[in-house]
Amino acid sequence: MKLVILDRDGTINEDRDDYVKSPDEWVPVPGALEAIARLNHNGWHTVVATNQSGVGRGLFDMASLNAMHLKMHQMLAVHGGRVDAVFFCPHVSEDCCACRKPLPGLFQQIGERFAVDLREVPVVGDTLRDLQAGVAAGCEPHLVRTGKAAPERMNDAQVAELVAQVPGTRVHASLDAFAEWLIARERVASGKGGEA
Template sequence: MKLVILDRDGTINEDRDDYVKSPEEWIPVPGALEAIARLNHAGWHTVVASNQSGIGRGLFDMATLNAMHLKMHQMLAKHGGRIDAVFFCPHTPADNCDCRKPMPGLFKQIGERYGVDLGLVPVVGDVLRDLQAGTQVGCEPHLVRTGKAARMGEAEIADLCAKVPGTTVHADLGAFAEWLIERERAVRVAAGEPPSGYGTPDT
């Protein structure tokens, strides 16, 4: 099973300093939904691992979170893509839970749900904690320079990468999708398989 684990706020949709609190505030990053669809068409399953402490902080309730995700799924479907599941932590930092990133609890849940070893499964996010949580279970770290990372300077990006060795940096989710598909294409070519059309919507 080919699996990619994505952060939500700042990676798929625009981030907000005051939290994304309603479907109206849930606005996709340009090109992100198309990138997920392209990954799907190339054979990857995509799931989300997201901190949603707005619930614990009383900023919105579960019905509102579900409405946000319904909007995400509906908009993604228009591009021919899908997210298989959303795993989220509703807690605040004061709860000291195991599921709030950078803790790895959400990733362990994903591994258990799908019955897969998460070693080398790509994790994509825009902040340090996304990558720290994933690498604790062996995920391959990828930083996108959208969301909070869009405001980071080169020195800050370098510092983040030093804290999570092996991190690959991409301009956005579209650039990550292109990188991953091209790597898979190279593997197919090396194995003597035809690369023609790989990663396009009709394959």
Template sequence: MKLVILDRDGTINEDRDDYVKSPDEWIPIPGALEAIARLNHAGWHAVVASNQSGIGRGLFDMSTLNAMHLKLHQLLAKQGGRIDAVFFCPHTPSDGCDCRKPMPGLFKQIGERYGVDLTQVPVVGDVLRDLQAGSAAGCQPHLVRTGKAARMSDAQIDELCTQVPGTRVHQDLDAFADWLIAHEREVLGLPADPEATGRKRDA
């Protein structure tokens, strides 16, 4: 099973300093849903691992979170893609749980649910804790320069990467999808994807 684990806020959808609290505030980052669909079409299963402390803070309830994810699924379906499952931590930092990133609990749940070894499973996020959680579970860390990372300087990005060795940096989820699909074809000894080559020529 080809699995990729994605952060939500700042990676798939626009982040907010005051938390994404409703479906109206859940706005996809341009190109992100299309990127997930392209990964799906290349045989990758995508799951989300997300801190959602807004529940623990009383900013929104489970029905609102479900409505946000329904919007995600519906918009993604229009692009021909899908998220297999959303794993989330509802706790606040003071709860001391194992599922709030940077702890690896969510990733362990994903590994158990799908019966897969997480070694080298790509994890994509926009903040340090996403990469730390994934790396602690054995995943391959990838940083996208969207969300909170969009406000970081090159020096700050370099410093972040030194804290999680092996981190690859991509402009956004679209660029990550290009890299992962091309990397797999290279490993398998396949020629470059002509569709991806055309996309880059048009860009």
């Protein structure tokens, strides 16, 4: 099974400093839904791993979270794409759970659910904790320059500092650029030509 694990806020949809609290506030990053569809069409399964402490903070309830994800699934379907599952942590840091990124609990749950060895499974996110959680579970880290890592929020020196904390991290302009890179790498590995 070819699997990619994606962060949500800042990677698939626009991030908000005051939290994404409703379907109306759930707005896709340009090109992100098309990127997931391209991955799907090239045989990749996509799963979301996301911290949603807004639930624990009382900013929105489970019905609102489910409605956001329904909107995501419906918008993806328009592009011929899909996310196989959404794994989320509803806790705040004070809860000391094992599933809140940067801890790897969500990733371990994904590995168990899909019976997949997570070694070298790509994880894509816009924050240090996304990458740390993935690497702790054995995943291959990829940072996208959207959300919290967007150029207007994080300069090149800050990105280099972040990447230095998670050796092996590759940096991409967006989820769309990551998808293009991954598909090209696979084509090269399978001898179908192209350049990674």
